[in-house]
Structures are given as structure tokens and as C-alpha cells.
Amino acid sequence: MIFALWKKEVDSYFSSPLAYVLIGLFSLITGIMFFNLLVTYSDGIQAIPQNMTQDISFVEEVVVRLFANINFLFLFFIPLITMRLFSEEKRLETLDLYWLAPVKDWQLVLAKGLAAATLIISLLLMTLVYPLIIWGVGVQDFTLLGTAYASLFLNACAYIALGLFCSSISGNQIIAALLSILGIMFLWMITWGGHLNSNYILSEIFTYIGITSHFEKILRGLVGTQDLIYYVTFIFMFGFLTVKSLGRRNW
Amino acid sequence: MDKILIVDNVCKEYPGRSAVSNISFEVKKGSIHGFLGPNGAGKSTTMKMISGLMPVTSGEITLFGEKISYTNILLKNKLGLLPENPPLYMDMTVESYLRFVARLHQVKNISQQVDQVIDQLSLGAVKKRLIGNLSKGFKQRVGLAQAIVYDAPFLMLDEPTNGLDPQSVVELRDVIKKLSAHKTILFSSHILSEVEQLCDHITIIHQGRIKASGDIAQIHHKFRKGLVLKIGIGKGEKLPELDQFGKHEIAEFHSLAQEEQFRIVFEAEKDCRAEIGKFLIEQGSRLMTLQVESPELEDIFLHMTENK
Numbered sequence: 001m002i003f004a005l006w007k008k009e010v011d012s013y014f015s016s017p018l019a020y021v022l023i024g025l026f027s028l029i030t031g032i033m034f035f036n037l038l039v040t041y042s043d044g045i046q047a048i049p050q051n052m053t054q055d056i057s058f059v060e061e062v063v064v065r066l067f068a069n070i071n072f073l074f075l076f077f078i079p080l081i082t083m084r085l086f087s088e089e090k091r092l093e094t095l096d097l098y099w100l101a102p103v104k105d106w107q108l109v110l111a112k113g114l115a116a117a118t119l120i121i122s123l124l125l126m127t128l129v130y131p132l133i134i135w136g137v138g139v140q141d142f143t144l145l146g147t148a149y150a151s152l153f154l155n156a157c158a159y160i161a162l163g164l165f166c167s168s169i170s171g172n173q174i175i176a177a178l179l180s181i182l183g184i185m186f187l188w189m190i191t192w193g194g195h196l197n198s199n200y201i202l203s204e205i206f207t208y209i210g211i212t213s214h215f216e217k218i219l220r221g222l223v224g225t226q227d228l229i230y231y232v233t234f235i236f237m238f239g240f241l242t243v244k245s246l247g248r249r250n251w
Numbered sequence: 252m253d254k255i256l257i258v259d260n261v262c263k264e265y266p267g268r269s270a271v272s273n274i275s276f277e278v279k280k281g282s283i284h285g286f287l288g289p290n291g292a293g294k295s296t297t298m299k300m301i302s303g304l305m306p307v308t309s310g311e312i313t314l315f316g317e318k319i320s321y322t323n324i325l326l327k328n329k330l331g332l333l334p335e336n337p338p339l340y341m342d343m344t345v346e347s348y349l350r351f352v353a354r355l356h357q358v359k360n361i362s363q364q365v366d367q368v369i370d371q372l373s374l375g376a377v378k379k380r381l382i383g384n385l386s387k388g389f390k391q392r393v394g395l396a397q398a399i400v401y402d403a404p405f406l407m408l409d410e411p412t413n414g415l416d417p418q419s420v421v422e423l424r425d426v427i428k429k430l431s432a433h434k435t436i437l438f439s440s441h442i443l444s445e446v447e448q449l450c451d452h453i454t455i456i457h458q459g460r461i462k463a464s465g466d467i468a469q470i471h472h473k474f475r476k477g478l479v480l481k482i483g484i485g486k487g488e489k490l491p492e493l494d495q496f497g498k499h500e501i502a503e504f505h506s507l508a509q510e511e512q513f514r515i516v517f518e519a520e521k522d523c524r525a526e527i528g529k530f531l532i533e534q535g536s537r538l539m540t541l542q543v544e545s546p547e548l549e550d551i552f553l554h555m556t557e558n559k
Contacts, residue, residue, distance in 0.1 A: 004354040008343075015342050094338040097397070099304055101355035102327045 001103060002111045009085075009115030019119060022077060027126045033069045034130050037062045059144055063134065067148045067219055070127070071155055078156060079180035081119055082163025083173040085112045086246070090171040095246075105243045109168075113160055113239065120156045124149065144221050151218035154231045158211060159184055161238035168245040187211040255280045255405055255435045256301065261310030263296055269459055270296045273310070276454040276464040278405075283431045285450030285467075286439035287552065293459040294439040295335055298409050301437070302332045314405065328356050331403035335410055337394025341383030345374055345393055348382060349400050356401035368400045372426060388419030395423070399430065406430065407437045412445060424449060443552055455552060463551070470551060477502055478517040479544040480524065485537030486511055496530045499523045514544065 013019045041061045089095045098108055131145050159180070166179035191210025194203045207213045211234075214227040256278035263270040271293040278284045288294050299305040301312055303319050303326065312319040317326055340348055349368060353361045369378050372392045377385055382393055391411060398406055408427065412420045427436065427449060440446050446453060447467070454464040463470050484490060490513060493501060503516035517523065524541055531538050 001355070001357075004351065008340075008351055011347075012340070012342055092338070093334065093336050094340060096302075096304055096332070096334060097338040097352065098355065100302060100327060100330065100332055101352075102357065103355055 002107050002114070005103070005108060005111030006114050006118070009112055010118050013081075013115065013119050018080070019122070022080065022119070023123055023126060026073065026077060026123045029073060030066070030070055030127055030130075034062075034066055034133075037065055038133075058134075058137070063144065063148060064219055066130065067152055068216075070152055071215060074152075074156055074159055075181060075184050077123070078116075078120070078159040079163050079166075079177040079184070081116050082160055082167050082180060083177035084167070085116065085164055086167040086242075087170050087173045087176045091173075105246045106239070109164060109239055109242045109246070113157075113164055116160045116163070117153075117157060120153070120160070124152065124156075147221045147223055148219050150223070151215050154218065155211065155215050158187075158231055158234045158238075161235045161242075162187075165238045165242045165245065168242045253280055254278065255315060256437065257311075257313040258297070258301065259311045259313070261297070261300060261312060262308045263293075263300060263305070263459075264308045271300075271456075271459040274456065274459070274461045275310075276461055278435060278437055279452060280435055281431075282452045283427070283436045283438055283450045285446035285453040286437055286456065287441070287443070287446050287453055288439075288456035289441055292441075292456045294456060295409055296459075297456070298332070298334070298407050298437070298439060302330055302407060304332075328401055329403050329405055331398035331401070331406045333391075333394050333398045333406070333408045333411055335413070337390065337397070339382050339390060339393060339397075342381065344379055344381055345369070345385070345396075346378040348393065349396055352397045353400045358401050364400060364402070368396045371399075371429075372396050373422075388415050388422075391415060391419070391423065392426075395426065399434075403434075405435050405437070407439075409439050410441070411438070412440070412442070420445075478520050478522060480515045480517070480527065481507075481512065481540065481542050481544050482515060482527070482531070482538070483509075483512045483540035484531070485539060488536055491531065491534035491536060496527060499526070511539070 041058065044061070086095075134145070162183045163176075163180040166183060167173075167176040170176045170179065187210055189210075190206050191212035194206030194208075194210060194213070208226075208230070211230075214230050217224060217227055254277045258274055258276050261274050262272055274293070274297065286294050286297070296305065300307050301314065301319065314326055315329055319326065340351075343351065346365065346369070349365045350361055353364055358364050369375055372395060374389070374392060374396060377389055382390060385393065395408070395411065398408070411427070412423055415423065424445065427438065430436065431449075438446070438449060451467060452465060453467055453470060455462040455470075463473070482490075488511065493504070493515070499521070500518035501515055502518045503514075505514040506512075507514060515527075522543070524543070528538055528541055
């Protein structure tokens with residue numbers, strides 16, 4: 001059942017121009033970013049004495065920055081991907097098709113989430129050319145690349161869960177997208193709140209609730225259990241809220 | 252099981268207004284049951300409640316002996332619904348859409364079932380086309396196809412011919428008539444002639460209340476005031492004064508569009524054709540027609556739905 005629902009959603013993405021426009025735009029923007037970071041890095045290397053070059057970390061200057069920038073792009077790309085998932089179905093009254101079939105709400109939510117994640121994987125696949133270039137430059141640390149991709153993917157899944165929820169509470173795609181963008185920005189701002197707060201406990205709580213600290217840790221290869229628990233909890237919580245939001249539509 | 256659907260004292264209330272109030276009716280197995288009412292009478296709301304898409308405020312709906320609820324999975328393959336706005340995906344082809352719906356309902360032999368429905372609804376010519384590019388008539392047929400592709404024994408069609416051209420209306424009615432051979436159908440409409448052509452049982456709803464429900468003939472009988480006779484006399488003749496025909500009280504008398512034709516409504520139901528025929532001939536009229544008229548469903552409907 002989940003496979004049938006997932007396949008329908010993926011077919012729907014790739015039968016509309018939206019997926020291709022997003023993939024094209026994403027590749028273009030990340031390509032420009034990567035080029036700029038490489039140029040900045042090589043300019044920096046040339047500007048300092050030879051014996052100090054190892055102080056400028058390629059991973060820190062290029063890889064981490066590139067993936068952090070891609071994370072910023074997700075602020076706009078993921079709401080665009082998730083906005084239509086439920087709100088369009090609500091507007092067209094096509095959800096009735098599922099309510100009249102032996103489909104459970106969680107199956108529908110999971111399938112739509114997986115379909116959005118599939119599109120994100122397609123976007124990320126486009127960026128695989130950069131590791132090849134990085135490998136050509138001489139960076140051999142593919143463990144770091146693995147965790148960098150994992151951090152991006154986990155962040156994307158969290159944003160998708162949030163986006164799905166926003167889509168399930170509004171019959172208007174634009175409102176769903178705006179809510180998702182605000183939600184993601186809020187998640188970032190909580191972390192800033194953590195940095196700015198002088199109270200240690202509050203600061204720690206804010207830092208844990210915000211997504212950025214977890215993302216940055218995994219991005220740098222510091223995969224901790226609490227970070228994984230954070231993502232799993234976050235995704236389950238918004239998945240659960242989406243299921244509840246669908247369940248209470250009329251009852 | 253004689254009664255497939257039992258709607259028992261059902262109410263649906265929204266804050267500040269009531270959509271349907273204490274409605275009760277039954278649908279018998281194997282019948283085409285017309286659900287008749289003007290726009291906004293509560294037909295779609297009732298159908299949504301029957302299909303479990305909307306909760307009832309009070310009362311109970313029983314389908315195939317099971318109480319309706321949103322979570323009642325047991326009923327989900329037994330009920331096919333064509334809502335007023337069919338749930339269609341415009342970016343899917345007809346065939347892939349029907350296969351998807353069949354898969355949702357866990358149909359075992361999907362290809363065979365989909366092919367059969369495509370044949371049944373004459374969708375073969377458009378099966379590879381995107382639903383979004385089809386005419387309204389074909390979209391409505393695809394909507395009907397999704398309701399029958401999993402072979403549900405009970406079908407609910409919410410104003411299926413609404414907005415279609417006359418040719419599509421006739422074709423869709425034929426399809427519904429054929430489907431009724433092995434399915435029970437609840438069919439909502441505000442077009443009286445359509446209901447008369449298709450249905451053997453009706454329920455009339457107005458302003459959220461049931462005005463009549465049952466066999467069409469019985470409803471006709473119930474709402475007949477007395478015997479209605481249509482009389483035609485020879486061209487150019489005048490109808491004799493009926494005051495002298497004192498055996499039966501006359502309730503109403505109407506001259507019809509054709510000058511020599513009249514409609515007489517008697518107080519009593521007793522057949523007095525022989526007496527009035529004899530009377531008219533004795534008065535020197537050439538009696539051309541003398542027939543009993545059944546009241547039109549339209550008359551009954553208008554009588555019931557007029558705002559009092």
C-alpha cells in the first residue's frame with residue numbers, strides 16, 4: 001500500500017515541471033556556490049605563506065560551508081516541495097479517495113513524506129559531482145562527506161515533516177509554504193536564542209531544541225546519539241501531528 | 252438482508268445552523284433509490300455522512316448491518332461513491348488512475364478489473380489520455396469508474412449528470428441502469444424526470460428534512476387528492492355544465508392548453524369514468540378521450556418543497 005502511494009506521489013512530482021525546475025535551479029545555485037567557495041579557498045591559500053597553508057582547512061572552508069549553504073537553500077526548496085502534498089488534495093477534494101479506501105492516515109503521511117524525501121535525494125544526487133572534484137583536489141576524507149550528506153538529509157527529513165504538517169492544516173498551498181518557511185526559520189532562531197541567553201540551563205535547552213546545533217555537529221562528523229534522537233523525535237512528532245490533523249478534519 | 256442502508260434519526264449540526272434534522276430512510280437491496288431535493292437541501296451532506304466522510308451529530312447510519320464510522324475498514328470496499336466533485340488526479344492517465352484506485356482497494360486482479368470497467372464505461376478511446384485533458388462528460392465517467400472499479404455492491408452517486416450535455420446525460424443514465432442489475436444504487440438529483448426514469452424508490456429531502464420516502468407508486472398514491480380524469484371532447488364543442496353531474500363531488504376543474512381538453516379532480520378516489528362518460532354522451536358531447544391521470548412527481552415535489 002505504502003509503495004503504491006509513494007509511487008503515485010513520485011510519478012506526480014516527475015510528471016510536472018516543478019521537479020525539473022527545482023532540480024535545475026538547485027544545481028545551478030549550488031554549482032555557483034561551490035565555484036565561489038573553491039575560488040575563495042584557492043585565493044586564500046595563495047595569499048598566505050607556504051608554511052601556514054595547513055592552517056586553512058579545506059573541509060572547513062569549502063565542504064562545511066557548501067553544505068551549510070545547501071541547508072539554507074532548503075529553507076525555500078523544501079516548502080516548495082511539500083506545500084502541495086495535502087493542501088492541493090484538500091482543495092481538489094481528492095483526499096476522499098483515500099478515506100473511502102482501506103488506507104490508514106499514517107500510511108498516507110509516510111508515503112507522501114517518503115516521496116518528498118525521494119525528490120530531495122534526486123536534488124542531492126546532483127551535488128555528487130562536487131565530492132568528485134573534492135577528491136580530485138586531494139581530500140580523501142570520505143567519512144566526513146558521508147556525515148555531511150547525512151546531516152543534510154536528516155535536516156531535509158525534519159523540514160519535510162514540518163512541511164507536511166503545514167500542508168495538512170491549510171487548503172492553500174501558498175499559506176502552507178509560508179508556514180513551513182516560518183517554521184524552519186523559527187527552528188534556526190531558537191538556536192540563536194540559545195547563544196544569546198545568559199542562563200546556562202535555558203541556553204542549553206534552546207540549543208537542543210534548535211536544529212542548527214545538531215546539524216552542525218553531524219556535518220563536522222560528530223554524530224552523537226542525542227542528535228539522532230533529536231531528529232527521530234522531531235520527524236515522528238510532526239508525522240504524528242500530521243496524522244492527527246488529517247484525522248480531525250471532520251470528526 | 253433486505254435493507255442495505257438504514258439512516259435512523261440522523262442530525263448534522265454546524266455552529267449556528269442545522270444541515271439535516273432527524274432524517275430517517277432506508278434503501279432496499281437491488282433498488283435504484285432516488286434522493287431528491289432542491290440545491291442545498293442536504294443531499295450531499297447526507298451522502299457524506301453515509302460514506303463516513305463526515306460525522307453525524309446524532310442518530311445512526313447502518314450499512315450492510317454495520318454502523319458507519321470513519322474508521323470502519325470493513326465497509327470501505329463495499330461502498331462506491333461518486334461525489335459531486337469526482338476525486339480525480341488531472342496529471343494521471345485514465346488507465347493509471349483506475350489502476351491506482353484499484354490498488355488502494357486491494358483488488359486482486361487489477362488488470363482484468365480495470366479493463367472490464369474501461370469497457371463497461373466506454374473509456375477505451377481515452378484510457379491513455381490525461382484526465383485533465385478530458386471533457387466534463389468523460390471526467391464524470393472516470394469518476395464513476397473509480398467508484399465501481401473495486402466492485403462495491405452499494406453505489407452512491409451525487410448528482411452524476413449535473414452539468415453534462417444531453418448526449419452524455421443519456422449515456423450516463425444507460426450506464427447507471429445497467430449497473431443497477433447487480434448493485435444497489437443511491438442516486439441524488441434535483442432533476443425530477445431523471446429520477447422518475449431511473450428510480451423505483453425515492454426519498455424527498457427539503458431544508459434538511461425528509462418529506463417523503465418509499466416506493467414511487469406509493470408516494471404517488473399517498474399524495475393523490477382524489478381521482479384525476481383527463482377528458483377530451485369533439486372539436487368546437489363546449490363541455491356541458493358539470494353541476495348537473497351530481498353523483499361525485501368535483502374538487503378542481505382545469506381547462507388545458509388544447510381547448511377541448513379538461514382535467515377534473517374529484518374529491519373521492521372512486522373510479523367514475525363510466526358514469527361521467529355516460530353523462531357527457533347524454534348531454535350530446537362527442538367523447539374523444541377519457542383517462543385517469545397520475546399526479547406527476549413534479550407536482551408532488553413542488554407541493555412538498557414549497558416554502559410554507
